[in-house]
Amino acid sequence: MESVLFEVVARWLHFLGALVWIGHNYATAVTRPRYVPLVAADLSDPESPRQRVLLQREHGAFRYASLLTWASGALILWQRGWLGDALSLHGALAPLGLGMWIATLMVANLWFVLWPHQQRVLGFVPAPIDERLRASRVTFLSARVNTMLSIPVLFFMGAGAHGVALFG
Template identity: 70%
Template sequence: WASVVAWSAGLLMLWQRGWLPGALMLDGALAPIGLGTWIGTFMMLNVWFVLWPHQQKVLGLVPASVDERLRCSRITHLSSRTNTMLSIPLLFFMAASSHGGLAG
């Protein structure tokens, strides 16, 4: 649920400032925060629709054969690493949006 809360809070902050439509459309100076928004959206969807369903099988919360658990553990590993690697550009775009990292 932490991913949903963080994602929702980010969208709420953009909406409160009137930046949400421009950010989602990658419009002008809002493009960096928009890229961060899209990366964050992909990361949240990765957690909910890839990582968590497979993790439930690995943990035994959902019945699965041993072979399926092994396959799911590999998918969970790769999905988790994907989110870890995407956190680097996400943080960059969040910082660039307010500190002029992509000004040009």
């Protein structure tokens, strides 16, 4: 009974975390389909309309949702005894493992590329205006990479559960 409850809770955490994380990526891609460069005036005045929009749009929840999604997925695989085979891309667990490896790249991209640059853009980390302007382009491209990588992640996660015959 404990393992069933663990599985249910972990799956719901995985599902809800993914909904927030991937949903944020898709919502951003839809609402900002192309890169609109910032100008120095946008970042030099904390009260500028674009700076205020940037600060309002910065949602930390999706960063933590990425960790929740990754960790709960790893816990589910570990609890079932599948983690090693999935990570080594062994047999029918290869699709889940491939999805997990891509998701790991997405988490790393978010925390080690996008977030440090976004901190500069938002002024959380002091940086000259030209560096903040450059960082805005990096954050845009980094977010687009994660959005594109989410497509194969979702495919492999679905294939791992429902398409085993394709990979068996």
